[in-house]
Amino acid sequence: MKATDKLIFNNLKEQYVHFGLPLDEIDDKTEFTIHDIKNIHLDLPFQSPVYRANFFSFVFVKNGYGQYTTDDKLFKTMPGIIYFTNPGHFKSHLWKSLKEVFLVTLSESFLKENVHQDIFEEFPFLLAETVQPRVLSPDVFAEFEQLYKQIQKEYTKNSPYRNRLIGNLFVVLLLKIKEYFWEDYNPIYEGNRSSQIVKNFKLTLEKHYRDLSSGKVEKAFRVQDYADAQALHPNYLSNVIKTKTGKAIGTWIADKTIAEAKSLLQNSSTSIKEIAYLLGFAESAHFSNYFKKHTNISPVLFRKQHNSLAS
Structure with missing residues (x-):
């Protein structure tokens, strides 16, 4: 196969x-x-x-x-x-x-x-x-x-x-x-070059969205930015990520954006406009459309449903 x-x-x-x-x-x-x-x-x-x-x-x-x-x-x-x-x-x-x-x-x-x-x-x-x-x-x-x-x-x-x-x-x-298991785990070590690239990409992705959510950075990374972080050509990075994980790099970024958005909507009182800004969206309407496209629910309704369950 x-x-x-x-x-x-x-x-x-x-x-x-x-x-x-x-x-x-x-x-x-x-x-x-x-x-x-x-x-x-x-x-x-x-x-x-x-x-x-x-x-x-x-x-x-x-x-x-x-x-x-x-x-x-x-x-x-x-x-x-x-x-x-x-x-x-x-x-x-x-x-x-x-x-x-x-x-x-x-x-x-x-x-x-x-x-x-x-x-x-x-x-x-x-x-x-x-x-x-x-x-x-x-x-x-x-x-x-x-x-x-x-x-x-x-x-x-x-x-x-x-x-x-x-x-x-x-x-x-x-x-x-x-x-x-892993008290002596070394996060730098991975088996081969492709594995190391995937590992570094995941860590950079995680850190970047943490920095976005905390307001340390204001602009969401593009594929070029993730490639620059490892001194790679963006096409090469994209090919490695797709080959090793089965998911396009754009899908990884979209999934991370939605995961962070859900967390902010559920665990904070931050306005949707501010969440949009924190996640790198210039307009809250763009963020709302993006969120609904990937979850089939608007961020307003998602937060409302979570609040009703928690109350």
Whole structure:
């Protein structure tokens, strides 16, 4: 199968629909899911095709065997292993045995809205190209199990504070991952030149939008600016980003703009006019049209719906 033929999924529901898997444990009203996948993969072994997932996945294998791939790397799965993958990579997975394996998926927007805006500054490993899985001792794995099962408990409730509760519990989970996995993580190191370019682009993108939101800079970067930051030709940068992640650089920028806009609309009283200015739009009408084009809802209505849920 050629790279251009591979499947692309923007959320777990799209993936499960394509694979013909049960949807009972997926709530499509939020950009977060958690469930024990033995309830999904009833017929084993299960081998997925190669696909790209435009969301984060965390897998907690208490009892199960198989393997997974990330781009050209193959990893075994076994009891006690924990691993995660981030958006944009070629992936596949094979399950030979499933007794208790929990899967958590979530979007960048969920992280920004319900954890905190500077999520990637505190947890830089989330932007890593490929992170090695870790096999933990039963005692250490039990600490993670207590956390993800509490998250699952909150996920199944209809509380108006559900996402905030999940977000706060997920911070603890990420801190545990940072403590046990990546306390010595070096964010500069990546496997090859293309991976380093993607890594630097993601970090520059994140920092730039943080600076925009805080008012440190006033003008949104163009592709040329991201290329200049790495002393690259913009066409070369665009080709690397598209080839390595499956997403055009313009899509990365648009997704980041929308994620930041949602966070500002939900977590601040800043006017829509000011949000438009902070995100580099000369006119609030241009921002409103842009936001609606990418979300099918106006920023005014988006904020109103969020405020009604929070009250």
